Amino acid sequence: MTLATRMGIVGRHLARSRTHLAFAAVGLVVGSASLVFFLALTGGIRERVLNRLYPVNQVELQREMVRVFGLGLEVPSRLDEAVLSALRGLPGVQGVWPKQKSRFQAILWGGREVFGRDFRVESFFDGIDPVLVRDEIRHAEQEAYGPEVLSGRCETDQDCGLGAACRAGTCGRRTFWDRFRDPGGDLLCRDDGGCPPGEACIDGRCGIPCGDQGCGEGGVCDRGRCRKACGSDEDCLPGETCSSGAGGRACRRLECRLENVQQVFSSDPEVIRGWVVSSNPSAGESPRRCPLGTWCATGSVRSVEGTCEAPIPVILSPSLLEIYNRVVASAMGMQPVSGLEILLGVPFSMVFGESFFIEDAPVDRRVLRRCVVVGFSNKALDFGFTVPLGVVVRANAMMRGREGAAEATSVILETARNEDLAAAVEDAKVLGLVPAPRSEEARKASQVLRILSWVFGLVSGVMLVISSIHITHTFLMLLTERRLEIAVYRAVGARLSDIRAMVFLEAGLLGVFGGGAGTGLAWLLAQGVNRLPGMGGLPGLAGVSRLFDFSPGVLLAGVACAEVFALVGAWLPAARAARMDPAAVLS
Amino acid sequence: MNEVVVQVRGLTRVHPGQGGERPPALQGVDLVIRAGEGVAVVGRSGSGKTTLLNVLGGLDRHWTGEVLVQGRDLGRLGDEGISDLRNRHLGFVFQAFHLLPHMTVRENVLLPSWFGDRSLLRDGPDRAEAALRRVGLWDRAGDLPGRLSAGERQRVAVARALLNRPSLLLCDEPTGNLDPETGLVVLDLLLDLNREGTTLVIATHEDRISRVLGRTVELREGRVVRDVTRDPVGSAGREAP
Ligand SMILES: Nc1ncnc2c1ncn2[C@@H]1O[C@H](COP(=O)(O)OP(=O)(O)OP(=O)(O)O)[C@@H](O)[C@H]1O
Ligand SMILES: [Mg+2]
Numbered sequence: 001m002t003l004a005t006r007m008g009i010v011g012r013h014l015a016r017s018r019t020h021l022a023f024a025a026v027g028l029v030v031g032s033a034s035l036v037f038f039l040a041l042t043g044g045i046r047e048r049v050l051n052r053l054y055p056v057n058q059v060e061l062q063r064e065m066v067r068v069f070g071l072g073l074e075v076p077s078r079l080d081e082a083v084l085s086a087l088r089g090l091p092g093v094q095g096v097w098p099k100q101k102s103r104f105q106a107i108l109w110g111g112r113e114v115f116g117r118d119f120r121v122e123s124f125f126d127g128i129d130p131v132l133v134r135d136e137i138r139h140a141e142q143e144a145y146g147p148e149v150l151s152g153r154c155e156t157d158q159d160c161g162l163g164a165a166c167r168a169g170t171c172g173r174r175t176f177w178d179r180f181r182d183p184g185g186d187l188l189c190r191d192d193g194g195c196p197p198g199e200a201c202i203d204g205r206c207g208i209p210c211g212d213q214g215c216g217e218g219g220v221c222d223r224g225r226c227r228k229a230c231g232s233d234e235d236c237l238p239g240e241t242c243s244s245g246a247g248g249r250a251c252r253r254l255e256c257r258l259e260n261v262q263q264v265f266s267s268d269p270e271v272i273r274g275w276v277v278s279s280n281p282s283a284g285e286s287p288r289r290c291p292l293g294t295w296c297a298t299g300s301v302r303s304v305e306g307t308c309e310a311p312i313p314v315i316l317s318p319s320l321l322e323i324y325n326r327v328v329a330s331a332m333g334m335q336p337v338s339g340l341e342i343l344l345g346v347p348f349s350m351v352f353g354e355s356f357f358i359e360d361a362p363v364d365r366r367v368l369r370r371c372v373v374v375g376f377s378n379k380a381l382d383f384g385f386t387v388p389l390g391v392v393v394r395a396n397a398m399m400r401g402r403e404g405a406a407e408a409t410s411v412i413l414e415t416a417r418n419e420d421l422a423a424a425v426e427d428a429k430v431l432g433l434v435p436a437p438r439s440e441e442a443r444k445a446s447q448v449l450r451i452l453s454w455v456f457g458l459v460s461g462v463m464l465v466i467s468s469i470h471i472t473h474t475f476l477m478l479l480t481e482r483r484l485e486i487a488v489y490r491a492v493g494a495r496l497s498d499i500r501a502m503v504f505l506e507a508g509l510l511g512v513f514g515g516g517a518g519t520g521l522a523w524l525l526a527q528g529v530n531r532l533p534g535m536g537g538l539p540g541l542a543g544v545s546r547l548f549d550f551s552p553g554v555l556l557a558g559v560a561c562a563e564v565f566a567l568v569g570a571w572l573p574a575a576r577a578a579r580m581d582p583a584a585v586l587s
Numbered sequence: 588m589n590e591v592v593v594q595v596r597g598l599t600r601v602h603p604g605q606g607g608e609r610p611p612a613l614q615g616v617d618l619v620i621r622a623g624e625g626v627a628v629v630g631r632s633g634s635g636k637t638t639l640l641n642v643l644g645g646l647d648r649h650w651t652g653e654v655l656v657q658g659r660d661l662g663r664l665g666d667e668g669i670s671d672l673r674n675r676h677l678g679f680v681f682q683a684f685h686l687l688p689h690m691t692v693r694e695n696v697l698l699p700s701w702f703g704d705r706s707l708l709r710d711g712p713d714r715a716e717a718a719l720r721r722v723g724l725w726d727r728a729g730d731l732p733g734r735l736s737a738g739e740r741q742r743v744a745v746a747r748a749l750l751n752r753p754s755l756l757l758c759d760e761p762t763g764n765l766d767p768e769t770g771l772v773v774l775d776l777l778l779d780l781n782r783e784g785t786t787l788v789i790a791t792h793e794d795r796i797s798r799v800l801g802r803t804v805e806l807r808e809g810r811v812v813r814d815v816t817r818d819p820v821g822s823a824g825r826e827a828p
Contacts, residue, residue, distance in 0.1 A: 002708065005701040016689060488685050491646065492699040492747070493674020496666045583646040586681055587637045587759060 027467020028514030036558035038456035044549035092420030098408030104399035105355035110348025124384035127392030137375035176374035184237035239308035471569030487585035507570030515562025630806035636790035678748030738769035
């Protein structure tokens with residue numbers, strides 16, 4: 001018997017018994033619909049909401065607070081390199097990323113392009129390992145600007161226009177991610193105490209001193225400090241140039257100066273690029289400004305000497321926008337902002353050492369730095385902004401010395417498997433570390449979510465079991481109806497395996513139709529829920545366009561479950577059909 | 588002598604509830620049927636005729652003894668072997684016709700080809716036409732069985748049994764549900780087939796059938812009590828030992 005004839009006969013059976021079978025399939029449709037709906041919902045919430053706050057295998061730890069008479073005091077343990085390496089040694093831990101907050105007063109101003117007039121506020125920021133926000137930065141940029149690669153031949157960056165860079169003869173956008181991953185910037189110093197841990201003050205600049213083995217792969221030892229080896233300027237960070245030195249060709253930051261001190265606060269993009277200080281003035285080359293996309297960052301607001309630097313890349317928390325729109329905009333008569341995207345690329349300036357609340361640092365210790373918004377993340381500081389960790393470490397070292405840069409304020413711990421996280425958190429308690437409030441909330445929420453998905457899975461499972469029983473019942477009835485038919489099939493040569501296969505095929509088709517219809521129903525339902533008024537405005541859901549996650553796995557699970565339960569339901573009828581005695585029916 | 592189509596030795600079939608008071612449906616039946624023979628199996632109601640046919644057709648498998656059909660030992664064949672034997676070599680005609688009411692006449696006749704191998708599937712349509720022409724119902728090929736008379740239905744059933752060109756045609760009271768005249772038409776059809784070489788076994792109550800077939804086997808309480816073979820011309824046969 002060929003599959004085609006088998007299908008033909010089953011098709012006739014289906015057509016003839018369509019009413020009974022349709023009723024039998026209702027359970028499958030409802031069961032698989034509820035399964036898919038809730039899988040997609042809990043999966044979507046986990047993926048699109050919770051995982052943005054905190055991935056299920058990550059937790060943010062901070063030093064334990066001891067409450068004394070209602071005051072929170074930190075337990076006097078330090079979150080330094082020793083504690084970090086202890087955390088790295090915990091079983092199951094695959095990643096440990098320290099975060100550090102700025103430890104000095106600062107103010108910022110800017111935003112005229114978006115808000116209609118400049119903001120001027122106290123500035124708080126922290127630093128995060130760039131890897132933790134890579135996907136979010138890339139995502140935001142692609143949403144806003146499309147694919148990363150531009151076409152077009154070029155020789156220099158100027159040929160490619162604003163925001164683009166010339167790489168190996170073709171224009172490519174120097175992506176926001178590139179900026180955030182590796183912002184660069186040199187730190188001026190007087191002694192080692194003004195440099196971050198692990199760096200030394202060499203020729204007035206902080207840098208990694210050459211070790212006994214030199215500077216490792218891709219590094220060049222240049223007058224006692226390690227630099228990145230390069231072939232051309234393209235291998236170097238913005239504001240650096242590839243030039244020959246003692247150890248070979250290496251990336252060196254360009255020195256620059258401004259014409260006068262007033263220019264430190266200039267808002268003219270041309271003026272702030274200053275003039276590059278030539279390494280051998282006798283060569284008589286024409287004066288040039290810091291490269292496009294960089295500016296001349298001076299050692300203090302009283303100094304005209306500095307280095308060419310790219311603006312500090314900054315990411316914002318989506319909730320900051322909500323606070324602005326709901327509170328700030330109306331109170332101060334400023335324009336509300338419709339979406340996060342328009343903040344991308346917006347520049348602003350900071351002065352380290354100034355404050356609205358506390359005393360300013362001495363004038364020659366105040367430093368101006370320029371920044372640019374490159375992305376958004378729920379991991380960013382809610383009240384402030386977030387920069388790459390290296391930037392905060394350098395800034396803390398500059399303003400507070402080595403001690404101020406040595407200690408992390410919190411640490412993000414990641415385990416290879418979700419199940420290991422709880423144990424790792426317990427182990428960390430011994431080190432005086434507890435989950436940060438936000439992380440703790442996320443953990444509780446994800447636990448609730450897990451329980452909910454189990455409950456919904458169970459409910460759907462019960463529905464499917466009932467539908468399976470219903471299918472058994474229907475098929476037994478249909479087989480009684482078809483007794484003669486089956487007996488005649490047997491008399492003209494049908495094998496028992498043919499009879500059984502036809503029953504399973506019929507149930508299998510029912511399962512596919514039922515599961516398919518249920519999955520489709522769940523999808524339609526989800527579309528309806530997505531359209532409900534107020535869905536977009538749920539707290540924490542800013543930027544979440546679709547709450548449901550209909551991954552191929554979820555769709556497949558819906559159809560597969562319906563299929564399995566349909567086949568299980570056909571088991572008994574198939575056996576019964578095979579056991580039927582054709583002689584008794586025919587004579 | 589023609590080749591042996593059916594060889595039965597010591598066949599006993601005990602239905603549930605039989606034994607003790609009630610005799611088994613078949614007990615110790617010996618029987619040899621050769622190709623081309625026309626055999627009438629007669630006997631009172633309950634004597635075991637239907638049971639014998641079901642055993643020969645492999646529909647009933649709960650017996651003891653030895654049964655060979657087309658040289659194949661039914662006791663040793665699995666379901667697959669017996670199903671294939673039915674599909675390729677056997678034809679059934681039942682008292683109640685057993686046409687499938689949802690299929691057209693043509694589809695009913697085609698049915699065996701759906702369960703056979705590819706060659707039978709391929710030849711099915713041609714053979715179905717030939718078989719329906721043979722029973723004179725090709726013009727009704729598109730009708731549902733419900734629209735045919737009883738006699739026509741039984742002729743369609745015969746056409747279905749002919750599709751695989753069976754070497755053994757088993758008919759259980761083929762005229763039992765027909766009035767005498769209509770029965771005669773079906774009987775003539777079966778006799779023609781027998782004359783053309785099809786081995787024919789008919790279980791029947793009717794004397795007129797046993798009279799026109801070449802051999803009569805009489806059962807009583809599950810035993811063969813008479814086995815008479817006549818010359819084709821109709822001369823008297825010999826009694827069984
Ligand atoms: N499925 C069954 N279960 C129990 N007993 C059965 C079954 N089928 C037949 N019998 C018994 O076996 C015996 C032989 O029955 P069988 O149907 O072979 O007789 P038959 O000669 O065909 O009779 P009829 O002429 O009435 O058709 C009877 O006594 C009958 O009651
Ligand atoms: Mg009978």
